[in-house]
Amino acid sequence: MDVILFLIxxxxxxxxxxxxxxxxxxxxSALSLVGVMGSLAVLxxxxxxxxxxxxxVIVYAGAIMVLFVFVIMLLNAGAETRKGRSYLIPGAPLxxxxxxxxxxxxxxxxxxxxxxxxxxxxxxGPKDVGTALFTTYLLPFEVTSILxxxxxxxxxxxxxxxxxx
Amino acid sequence: MELLDSFIFITLVKTAVVFAVLxxxxxxxxxVERKVxxxxxxxxxxxxxxxxxxxxxxxxxxxxxxxEDLLPPYVNKPLYLLAxxxxxxxxxxxxxxxxxxxxxxxGPVTTWMQLTDLNIGVLFILAVSSMGVYGIALAGWxxxxxxxxxxxxxSSAQMISYELPMSLAIxxxxxxxxxxxxxxxxxxxxxxxxxxxxxxxPFPQVISFIxxxxxxxxxxxxxxxxxxxxxxxxxxxFHTEYSSMKFASFFMAEYANMITVSAMATxxxxxxxxxxxxxxxxxxxxxxxxxxxxxxxxLYHGTHTARKRDKLTLPVFGIIFFIIxxxxxxxMVQSWLLPLFWFAGKTGxxxxxxxxxxxxxxxxxxxxxxxxxxxxxxxxxxxxxxxxAFLVAWTTK
Numbered sequence: 026m027d028v029i030l031f032l033i034x035x036x037x038x039x040x041x042x043x044x045x046x047x048x049x050x051x052x053x054s055a056l057s058l059v060g061v062m063g064s065l066a067v068l069x070x071x072x073x074x075x076x077x078x079x080x081x082v083i084v085y086a087g088a089i090m091v092l093f094v095f096v097i098m099l100l101n102a103g104a105e106t107r108k109g110r111s112y113l114i115p116g117a118p119l120x121x122x123x124x125x126x127x128x129x130x131x132x133x134x135x136x137x138x139x140x141x142x143x144x145x146x147x148x149x150g151p152k153d154v155g156t157a158l159f160t161t162y163l164l165p166f167e168v169t170s171i172l173x174x175x176x177x178x179x180x181x182x183x184x185x186x187x188x189x190x
Numbered sequence: 191m192e193l194l195d196s197f198i199f200i201t202l203v204k205t206a207v208v209f210a211v212l213x214x215x216x217x218x219x220x221x222v223e224r225k226v227x228x229x230x231x232x233x234x235x236x237x238x239x240x241x242x243x244x245x246x247x248x249x250x251x252x253x254x255x256x257x258e259d260l261l262p263p264y265v266n267k268p269l270y271l272l273a274x275x276x277x278x279x280x281x282x283x284x285x286x287x288x289x290x291x292x293x294x295x296x297g298p299v300t301t302w303m304q305l306t307d308l309n310i311g312v313l314f315i316l317a318v319s320s321m322g323v324y325g326i327a328l329a330g331w332x333x334x335x336x337x338x339x340x341x342x343x344x345s346s347a348q349m350i351s352y353e354l355p356m357s358l359a360i361x362x363x364x365x366x367x368x369x370x371x372x373x374x375x376x377x378x379x380x381x382x383x384x385x386x387x388x389x390x391x392p393f394p395q396v397i398s399f400i401x402x403x404x405x406x407x408x409x410x411x412x413x414x415x416x417x418x419x420x421x422x423x424x425x426x427x428f429h430t431e432y433s434s435m436k437f438a439s440f441f442m443a444e445y446a447n448m449i450t451v452s453a454m455a456t457x458x459x460x461x462x463x464x465x466x467x468x469x470x471x472x473x474x475x476x477x478x479x480x481x482x483x484x485x486x487x488x489l490y491h492g493t494h495t496a497r498k499r500d501k502l503t504l505p506v507f508g509i510i511f512f513i514i515x516x517x518x519x520x521x522m523v524q525s526w527l528l529p530l531f532w533f534a535g536k537t538g539x540x541x542x543x544x545x546x547x548x549x550x551x552x553x554x555x556x557x558x559x560x561x562x563x564x565x566x567x568x569x570x571x572x573x574x575x576x577x578x579a580f581l582v583a584w585t586t587k
Contacts, residue, residue, distance in 0.1 A: 052266075052269070052331065053269075056269075056324075056328075059324070075308065075309065075310045076310055076313070079310050079313035079314060079316075079317050080313070082317035082320070082321065083313065083316055083317045083320055086317075086320070086321060087316075087317060087320025087321055087323070087353075088320065088350070088353075091320070091323050091324070091327070091346060091349075091350055092350065094324070094327055094328075094331075094346070095327065095343065095346050095347065095350070098327065098330075098331045098339065098342065098343055098346075099343060150309070151310065151313075151370055
């Protein structure tokens with residue numbers, strides 16, 4: 026059951042990810058990305074990390090992608106024109122090399138690890154995430170929040186209209 | 191025996207029951223809304239189809255099903271068809287984690303009056319409702335119509351903005367109850383009205399209840415925040431180009447969302463299915479008294495009728511109310527009927543508030559709407575959360 030669900034949602038995730046690149050219209054690409062996020066959330070859920078799954082949907086699919094779609098709708102961006110398939114000539118070999126490298130690295134780092142057990146991961150609850158965030162990773166967490174604050178202030182400064190004196 | 195105990199069988203039966211009840215409630219909520227607004231405006235409301243218009247929802251469903259389903263030629267077809275489906279499925283999905291009552295015994299089977307209890311139930315509802323934005327935004331965009339587009343844009347901007355104070359308002363009672371499971375949340379509020387999160391120490395969540403309700407009005411696109419479908423400027427907003435069942439899906443989604451947020455308010459702040467005072471003080475008699483009063487009122491109006499047909503219908507309603515009042519006294523049904531009564535009563539009261547506000551208030555202006563949430567609601571919710579967090583941390587140590 027778990028394996029079947031994993032295969033279904035992994036396939037959906039990969040198909041959506043390919044669709045993000047293939048689609049010419051920005052809205053279709055953005056929605057495919059939502060599909061990727063949603064399937065990833067289901068994969069997290071299968072692994073037993075329910076809080077991370079919920080956060081994935083709320084933050085990525087629900088907040089960030091809604092803003093993406095919102096901006097695309099606001100700018101009323103149209104479909105882009107295709108420029109042939111010449112990108113495939115350097116792209117296809119590079120992709121194969123990249124996938125091979127990834128497989129090699131995974132094999133080197135986890136040479137004899139057991140198969141992933143569905144639901145075997147129990148460190149994904151709200152309590153575990155909170156504890157990790159506020160003890161082990163407190164400094165990176167605070168630094169990130171200051172970074173985000175700086176980014177927000179920067180965005181406001183850039184977007185603000187100049188007031189003539 | 192084995193069949194009865196199997197997880198799949200129980201879940202299927204529960205799903206069927208919940209779905210049937212939810213769909214009926216959706217249809218009749220519409221009737222209630224029309225009746226309440228009509229009475230606020232001193233007119234009888236739907237009256238022709240069935241006694242007191244009680245069959246009006248059936249007539250509406252037949253009308254919507256048999257209407258011509260128009261597909262405008264200029265729309266983005268896949269997204270245009272996806273949008274209503276997305277809206278209604280996301281709206282109905284969240285009912286699956288809402289607990290209606292405690293565990294009950296039906297024959298040999300003991301089960302919870304809830305489809306499933308997730309230990310992240312609150313987050314699940316937040317996630318599903320945040321996905322519901324897509325249905326409306328895409329409907330507006332795919333319609334390829336300027337009114338629909340502006341409606342969709344307004345709606346997504348409004349829902350993103352009001353989600354923030356709403357989440358902060360939800361977080362405060364969660365701090366007090368210290369759980370994300372909706373069932374445990376209600377169980378933590380056992381023991382009378384002063385254990386409910388709205389009045390329970392260390393910091394009564396009155397402010398966060400009010401913020402939650404205001405945000406809920408905005409999230410469900412209801413008056414006074416129904417800018418996405420402001421008919422005097424946007425025709426019908428995001429669903430301008432939709433007809434027949436596709437329009438009905440948006441309509442149903444709005445009402446399903448209303449039911450969900452009302453149920454959420456009940457569970458988070460008003461103690462879910464818990465009675466406001468102990469059984470020793472007569473809490474189990476409340477539904478009987480209420481229905482008996484309703485019966486007496488109906489009988490009285492039946493003898494002093496304003497309209498001819500009421501002479502027959504109102505006494506019948508009165509007798510039905512008396513029968514319901516009697517049913518609540520039967521000890522074998524009390525165990526599951528009473529919690530259900532309290533849950534439905536609280537949720538119904540909040541739904542009535544939605545309708546009441548619609549009949550009372552005018553619409554906001556768009557910049558007022560945005561200014562209100564970012565400059566007032568969000569800081570207040572943040573402050574409330576901070577105070578709650580400090581007090582909870584202070585009292586638990």
